[in-house]
Amino acid sequence: MHPQAPRRTTHAYGTPKNRLVYDRWGRFGRPIVLLHGLLYDRTMWWPVAAELSHTSSSVIAVDLPGHGDSARRGDYDLGILTADLAMLINRLELHRAPVLVAHGESALLAEAFAAEYATRAVLTVDEPPGEPAEDLEQHLATADLGAVPEPYRQFAVPRRDATLLQAYRCWSATQRKRPRKVSPSGFPHLSEPVAFAGNLSDLI
Template structure:
């Protein structure tokens, strides 16, 4: 008999004002928090979550206003980082997480690591300076051409200008803080491409596994 694939379960935090919907794989081990970029959703991490599930606890949330997480009034990077920290704390795994940020959520991952206990930080395709001004520019810069056809359903952006405007203040984060934190946290050797978690989920999961 073949073993069953790791089971993904979906949960929501209990705060009615700052609710986050997230998927979870695994029950034990170090938490690994996977953050999708703006306009995408948590499904982009499904292949990697399944690869890692037997080695750790994988958490992939929808950011506010994305996927199944409802919109809110406070989209500040500090507020969302605090909500993620509360989510990790409530898992009661007693270990600092690995935090992975894709695209614009690299800034969120770095803000998290700047304030909360973090075992390791990995960013993919962090914007060089500020957030693209329009949805079309953000999508054009995302590097979707590297995603294999069979994984494209996991990388479908939501083309919503109002959602992008809601996160507009993220581009005002001080670059010196981001660079200082990013430079001080070890990561796997070799550069990660924008969608390496979808172009090579097994290899990407292996590099994360080495950091556990």
């Protein structure tokens, strides 16, 4: 008889002003930290996390500030958020370097984290182009759900909030240092979550 996969639990870290909300599957093993792109939230990782819950890892899906259930902030500085993410991971007391998986703009956060803290690996998908989108509609136009099966599209519903997108423009200087080929976002973690989780487990 195989052990039952761990259930998802929801937690919060920080004060009301800098609260980060995250879901967690499992309490032991290699930490795998899942970061969503701008205007989405942690639920975009649920299908992959459900598959990873069968592995010897502890999976954490975090809401970026202002997204999902995490608090909005007055300052979205990348360095501050990197330090907050490090403190969140440290309080989990797993004592192993995490694997960071980042969608869209959160690739910048994952790479900033890896430059400062012990990290097992960084995997990024649908990285942003070198220049940030001019407006909300341009940002949303880069997403292509064509390859995502209908049941999984509910996990890729963006928050149509132009003020939130504007608040994160402080990351744009970092983006300009990292030119990227402009291409539609394909959401590979939702197109084939089982295969994606399988590939990710090889990094554990």
